[in-house]
Amino acid sequence: MTGVTYLRYEVLRNFRTWQFVFFSLAWPLLVFWIIAGANRHATFNGVAFPLYFMSGMATQGVMVAVVSRGSLIATERTLGWTRQLRITPLSTATYFSAKVICGYLMALLTIAVMCVAGTTLGVRLSAGEWLTMVGLLLAGLVPFAVLGILLGHLLSPESLLPAVGGLTVVFALLGGAYGVEVAKSGALLDVIKGLPSYWLVQASKAALSGGGWPAAGWIVIGVWTAVLAPLAVLVYRRDTSRV
Amino acid sequence: MTTDSSSGAIALAGLSKSYGNVRAVRSIDLTIAPGETVAILGPNGAGKSTTIDMVLGLTRPDAGRISVFGMPPRQAIAAGIVSGMLQTASLIQHLRVRELVAMVASLYPRPLPVDQILELTGISDLANRPAARLSGGQSQRVRFAIALVANPDLLLLDEPTAALDVEGRQDFWTSVRAVAAQGKTVLFATHYLEEADAYADRIILLANGRIVADGAATEIKARVSNRTIRATLPGAALARLAALPGVISADRHGETVILSCSDTEAALRALLTEFPAARDVEVRGADLEAAFVALTATDDDERLESR
Numbered sequence: 001m002t003g004v005t006y007l008r009y010e011v012l013r014n015f016r017t018w019q020f021v022f023f024s025l026a027w028p029l030l031v032f033w034i035i036a037g038a039n040r041h042a043t044f045n046g047v048a049f050p051l052y053f054m055s056g057m058a059t060q061g062v063m064v065a066v067v068s069r070g071s072l073i074a075t076e077r078t079l080g081w082t083r084q085l086r087i088t089p090l091s092t093a094t095y096f097s098a099k100v101i102c103g104y105l106m107a108l109l110t111i112a113v114m115c116v117a118g119t120t121l122g123v124r125l126s127a128g129e130w131l132t133m134v135g136l137l138l139a140g141l142v143p144f145a146v147l148g149i150l151l152g153h154l155l156s157p158e159s160l161l162p163a164v165g166g167l168t169v170v171f172a173l174l175g176g177a178y179g180v181e182v183a184k185s186g187a188l189l190d191v192i193k194g195l196p197s198y199w200l201v202q203a204s205k206a207a208l209s210g211g212g213w214p215a216a217g218w219i220v221i222g223v224w225t226a227v228l229a230p231l232a233v234l235v236y237r238r239d240t241s242r243v
Numbered sequence: 244m245t246t247d248s249s250s251g252a253i254a255l256a257g258l259s260k261s262y263g264n265v266r267a268v269r270s271i272d273l274t275i276a277p278g279e280t281v282a283i284l285g286p287n288g289a290g291k292s293t294t295i296d297m298v299l300g301l302t303r304p305d306a307g308r309i310s311v312f313g314m315p316p317r318q319a320i321a322a323g324i325v326s327g328m329l330q331t332a333s334l335i336q337h338l339r340v341r342e343l344v345a346m347v348a349s350l351y352p353r354p355l356p357v358d359q360i361l362e363l364t365g366i367s368d369l370a371n372r373p374a375a376r377l378s379g380g381q382s383q384r385v386r387f388a389i390a391l392v393a394n395p396d397l398l399l400l401d402e403p404t405a406a407l408d409v410e411g412r413q414d415f416w417t418s419v420r421a422v423a424a425q426g427k428t429v430l431f432a433t434h435y436l437e438e439a440d441a442y443a444d445r446i447i448l449l450a451n452g453r454i455v456a457d458g459a460a461t462e463i464k465a466r467v468s469n470r471t472i473r474a475t476l477p478g479a480a481l482a483r484l485a486a487l488p489g490v491i492s493a494d495r496h497g498e499t500v501i502l503s504c505s506d507t508e509a510a511l512r513a514l515l516t517e518f519p520a521a522r523d524v525e526v527r528g529a530d531l532e533a534a535f536v537a538l539t540a541t542d543d544d545e546r547l548e549s550r
Contacts, residue, residue: 006346009342076335079334081335083301083329086301087301089322
């Protein structure tokens with residue numbers, strides 16, 4: 001039960017930080033309505049533009065939702081709050097779980113809002129397809145959640161907000177979240193397909209076909225997680241041994 | 244939670260910690276019994292914070308053993324029987340005072356009621372204020388509330404009154420006394436002799452990472468609060484000066500002699516009678532830094548332990 005109350009306050013802090021709410025919720029929603037609204041009947045990447053753009057903008061929002069946990073971690077470290085927590089019975093596992101769960105709850109809210117926004121622009125999916133899309137978005141977020149923890153122990157709070165903003169926009173743009181194809185074929189496309197954000201953006205299209213991602217998608221998500229996780233553990237250890 | 248008190252609330256054996264070339268803590272042995280209120284007194288850089296950080300499990304010692312109610316520090320922390328107020332910690336934003344205290348309370352197995360703690364620490368009127376809008380003294384009180392709400396058996400306070408004004412200090416120590424009166428063990432670090440003397444049963448004097456004295460507060464106070472008499476007195480024999488009534492020791496710097504006194508008045512009278520040539524006579528009050536230097540210089544290897 002300990003963790004539940006702690007998590008509740010963590011969520012409260014999230015919603016009281018306007019930057020988090022704006023960049024993971026309001027911004028993607030706004031861009032979606034403006035751009036997808038103007039291209040309601042267009043087709044893009046083989047599917048209806050609003051359907052494609054719905055997971056595109058959800059990608060932008062959910063990445064901010066989880067990567068921004070890093071700015072909380074960095075702030076708490078700088079304030080000495082992390083040290084204060086370390087002399088309470090709160091375990092390290094609960095500390096990070098609360099951060100990740102809170103990021104995921106925010107991501108879920110963003111996804112829900114984007115799904116509703118999608119239906120207002122004519123997106124219609126079966127229950128199974130909706131569920132598959134949500135599931136893929138949540139699964140594809142894992143490396144970004146790890147990235148948030150990594151950045152939180154690597155950067156100062158001042159450099160973190162721009163880093164979160166910059167990194168997520170670059171990932172979103174290259175991954176095609178804004179409805180711009182950086183490459184149609186060739187080596188550059190291969191590179192882009194190696195980004196986890198590409199597969200997040202593809203979540204709606206993949207759900208439509210019924211089968212989810214091809215193996216390549218799962219491999220990319222898995223490899224990014226496998227590379228980032230030990231790095232996060234490393235910087236965490238370096239950081240706490242210094243305290 | 245059953246705790247093993249037989250080994251003391253805190254037991255340190257051969258505790259050492261270095262940072263690069265700086266030997267912050269040099270082989271400290273110390274036992275604090277449950278229910279004691281103990282001050283670690285020492286100048287900046289004496290090793291007070293390092294010692295407290297090691298007891299809290301925040302810093303790993305290079306050598307030595309620490310036991311807190313018979314447990315390793317991290318285990319005692321996990322059991323929720325220890326809490327503390329660190330020297331450098333700020334509060335997180337976006338939460339109100341009551342929310343912050345309630346959040347920390349939720350982490351402990353048997354916390355005290357939040358309202359009771361807000362009352363005790365004098366911050367009931369700040370309960371709904373965002374943490375970001377607190378003054379230094381106010382946030383110091385909130386940090387104290389966070390340490391108290393844990394309802395710990397052992398409370399560690401690292402220079403807890405640094406940001407408080409005179410009134411705030413008095414309120415603070417009144418609360419600490421209330422906690423100590425419940426049989427809790429309290430260990431606080433300070434560099435104010437008056438604070439250590441007024442609020443601790445026992446004072447541990449720390450200098451250069453070593454315990455240079457350890458005893459009842461009155462005893463330690465007497466030892467470090469000696470006054471000194473300075474006078475320009477060329478050619479006088481130090482042995483004769485040291486033998487004057489009320490004088491503990493005599494020292495010379497050029498033409499100046501420095502007398503450490505237990506009874507300044509008697510010493511002054513005797514000095515002026517026996518050495519009419521004394522000029523520029525000056526009496527100085529308790530200088531803690533000087534007392535530390537004297538204690539560490541004379542007892543470099545041999546510790547003054549009165550317990």
